[in-house]
Each structure stands twice: as structure tokens, then as C-alpha cells.
Amino acid sequence: MGYNVMARTCPSRVVLHRIGARWTVFVVNALEHGPKRFVELKTHIQGITPKVLTETLRTLERDGLVLRTDHEENPPRVEYELTELGRSLLEPLRAVRRWAEAHVPEIEAANAAAAARES
Amino acid sequence: MGYNVMARTCPSRVVLHRIGARWTVFVVNALEHGPKRFVELKTHIQGITPKVLTETLRTLERDGLVLRTDHEENPPRVEYELTELGRSLLEPLRAVRRWAEAHVPEIEAANAAAAARES
DNA sequence: CCGAATCCGGCTCGATACTG
DNA sequence: CAGTATCGAGCCGGATTCGG
Secondary structure: OOOOOOOOOOHHHHHHHHHOOOOHHHHHHHOOOOOEEHHHHHHHOOOOOHHHHHHHHHHHHHOOOEEEEEOOOOOOOEEEEEOHHHHHHHHHHHHHHHHHHHOHHHHHHHHHHHHHHHO | OOOOOOOOOOHHHHHHHHHOOOOHHHHHHHOOOOOEEHHHHHHHOOOOOHHHHHHHHHHHHHOOOEEEEEOOOOOOOEEEEEOHHHHHHHHHHHHHHHHHHHOHHHHHHHHHHHHHHHO
16 A cells, blocks of 8 residues: 555556657567467567667566567467556556547547637 | 457457457546546546546437536536446446556566576 | 646667567 | 567656746
């Protein structure tokens, strides 16, 4: 108890900042059904660049949300999967994802209305 | 139906991108208990600058998540509150906030372990 | 005194190209 | 396959200024 994201110096802010990073929602959701390889993630999350995917995965790994397993084969085979902590984050982030997918029409209508009001 | 954030051109991505903006989680959570004035928000969300708060509120307003009411008084009094759409987003974002506040120790431990491994 | 708008530096983000 | 390197665009945040 005692953590509060509204407080300037609260460490939970750092955590929230990480979760809020641009591609975290995508990567965590993409790993919902078990381990995936780098290319599989890159293919599944359309439009993500290898650089950004690497950065996101490294951060998630340092935070203990993702486990990276290098099978040291040739050709290389590296797998990523959610840790238990990562899976606990999956639920909230899945909800956010579903909200985004469910409310596109409302958001678009609101934007259209705002644009019309300006002109 | 048919919206999928993993697809490059899906409009739900734009929506997810907005939600993921740095301060959206804070502002939406700060408005959970009803209307608040600009300064109240600024005070409650410690460390947010007026500029960023304004930008965030404007975006949320355009997306139909927040209603802005200028009471046209002197000194100025402007109130912000969640719309029905905004309140529906509050639930997922509150879950994210709670997750952040609940898992600080694990994240910090993971980071410490990662740092130790490097040295 | 409140609710901004403006300008600017730093840092992150993203596209493209290249490597082991 | 699984990344790195480089570089330009854009967002973030701070300081300053402004109208009511």
C-alpha cells in the first residue's frame, strides 16, 4: 500500500511510464498465447520496426515481464514469453486493447464533430 | 467488429495511440470522481505542466472522452469531466493504474537483478 | 490570479540500411 | 534469423508570456 501514481516522486510512476511506452501494449498482447520468436512478433505486430521491437523487448525483460530464451542454434532461434508478472499485466492491457477496438466509431464520430465545429 | 490493433492500417491503432499518450492515464483517473477545474487537476496530478495538461485535455475533448465547460466568469472557471465514453475508458485505465501501484516491488527487484547481472 | 499560447532544447520515435 | 547503426522528424517538458 501507499503507492500513488499522482505523487511526483512515487516509484509507481516509473512503472506506469514503462507500461505506457508506445509498443508495450502490443508486445504483451502479442505474447498472450505463449512464446513467440522475434520474427513472429515482428510479423504479427504489423508495422513495428526491428529497432523498436528490440528496445521494447529489452525493457520488458529488464522489468521482469518478459523472458528471453536464446536457444543458441544456427540459424539463431530466440524466443520470448511472458513471465508470471507479465501475465498479470496481460489482463489490464487486454482490456485496454479491447476498449480501443470496441470504440473506434465513437472516437471517429467525436473527431468528425470537432472538425466540423472548427470549420 | 473486425477491428484489430495488430493490423497496420486499422483505425483502432490511432485510438490505442491516443490512450497511450503520456498523461492520458493520469487525467482520466484524476477525473474519476466527477468534474474538476484546471488548477485542481494540475495540483492533483503532481508534476504535470500546464502546457501538457492543456494538450492532453484538448485531445481528450476532441476524442469525446472529456467535456469542457467554460463558465465564462471572472476570474475564469473552467471545468472538465468525463463523458459517458470517457467513463467507459476509466475502468480499463484504473486497472492499469492499480497494476502499476501494486507491482512496484517486483519491477524494482527485476531491475536490480538485471543491473547486478551486468556488473 | 486562472487558463492558457508560444518558443525552444532534449530526447524518444521511426524509417531505412546494414551485419553476424 | 535476430538483431544494430544511422539519421531525421516529432513529441515532451521547461521557461516565458498573455488575455480576461
